[in-house]
Amino acid sequence: MIATKIGKKSGVPDNYTRLGEYIAAAEEKGEKLHQFWIRNCDAGTNIEDLDLALLEIEAVRRQKPDIADKTYHLVVSFRSGEQNKLTKDDLMAIEAEYAKALGYSDHQRVAGTHINTDNFHMHIAFNKVHPKTLKVITPYRDFKVLAKVSREMEKKYRLTIDPGITDGKGRDPNKLSPAARDYEAHTWQESFQRHVLKHREEILKGLSKAKNWQEAHQVLGGYDISLKLRGNGMVLMSSDGQAMKASQLDRSFSKNRLEERFGVFEGQQVKQRSKGKHLARTKRRYKPRPLVLHRNTPALWRRYLDKRKILPRQPSLTARALRNWKMFLLMEAVHDPLAMVLILIHRETLKSLIGSLHKPPKTVARNRNFS
Structure with a gap:
């Protein structure tokens, strides 16, 4: 029930x-x-x-x-x-x-x-x-x-057990998938799945009030999440193409459970912006962010973002490196001691950070410091 x-x-x-x-x-x-x-x-x-x-x-x-x-x-x-x-x-x-x-x-x-x-x-x-x-x-x-x-x-009353949005059946709902852990290990940036799970409780609270597919899409859109069909199931997707199984958000968010609740899946209906009206803003937009924060990280992060803006169209080695915070730091370490300091901090911190959201270290980046 x-x-x-x-x-x-x-x-x-x-x-x-x-x-x-x-x-x-x-x-x-x-x-x-x-x-x-x-x-x-x-x-x-x-x-x-x-x-x-x-x-x-x-x-x-x-x-x-x-x-x-x-x-x-x-x-x-x-x-x-x-x-x-x-x-x-x-x-x-x-x-x-x-x-x-x-x-x-x-x-x-x-x-x-x-x-x-x-x-x-x-x-x-x-x-x-x-x-x-x-x-x-x-x-x-x-x-x-x-x-x-x-x-x-x-x-x-011996009824069918029907786990709701807050039930985990013994599993850790905040554990990252292997794909998300790999992404963070290779980029040292916050994965889309970490972004979703960080706001899990408020997302599920909003979804509990949804009465149809469009209202569910609207709730997810507030966190920069798209719900798509993939194979026999559903995935949550970011704007940059990262994906996670919908059921990783919660067991009640599987394709079968949602279609029992809302009927056959309906894609999001795109509403056109009209004069004098504005579409609802995203509450929590997903953006690549550094996983680890040092007091001087913001300066290096801004330099990284500025260089990304002028990436050459041709896929050179430098261009590929600038799409990855980890590779950027490795390149900068040649002439910037601060980058080397951050590399050492990242390596120590990520041992405990990746795979857990329960006790993030004090150096985890706070979203408000980056744009």
Whole structure:
């Protein structure tokens, strides 16, 4: 089972009543309502009480007019056939566990399960405003909370284990692949995979909110990452052609898992820039950066970048060397003692650096020092 928060769309008003009616009606094509219940409303607990319950919930929400987002919409997706394993009491107990973990045990909510062919899922619409204290609760790091509850419920009810975006199944999610380690050993520059894994947690948090392929592409684009099909799987690619398996970001990011979630793969749709409008900027752009930092490294790095700008078109030995920070330092060491110092520092540091992101040495380059 996979629990996903459906975030509020920018520019779209928060309409709890409409969401509650959607859950009760199961409006999607081919979909039908399976079970339905209401929590913490004096109006009642059943579908026939929905109209009064929604009025009651809206009365609470109106007391916080300055809050634009007062709804937490959670969707829990189950594997095919699991609706036959779970009674209504089981489903309500599962919903209650998510509510408890998120801090919404005493909050008003509408919940229901829908069946659409093999797609069995649960909608839960929490009112983020507490009915008595009027405190607005917004869970922190909720994607980890949701994954933890999902694993617990799978074990309790003997459901298929479906690792989510925070699960590693004993492997080190931050370990570089052999290809990435080779790249760093031969160039002494940060690999694309290190760039991706450095921002792994925030990338996965953004992807947990994506509802379709285009939204997933948009999240990845913010980190200068393209998602492409390759062979029978998918890869994450940098602008300079480096690639890593998508599943190296997380097990839930395999081709099969993503197509179960979003449908058949869709490539990114390129939007044209129009007058007065600007495309979203990349948050964390991938650029080649030195892995090791000495107090005088920035000066040499700027010299390296300046020389790269005037590379000759013909592939000479010098031109090839200038495409590689390591080779540049080796060439500079002939007449620049600082380059030799950096070579010695690199060789010692890279023994512990390559292959690990958990405890980077103090000399690891900080991105803000380079451009």
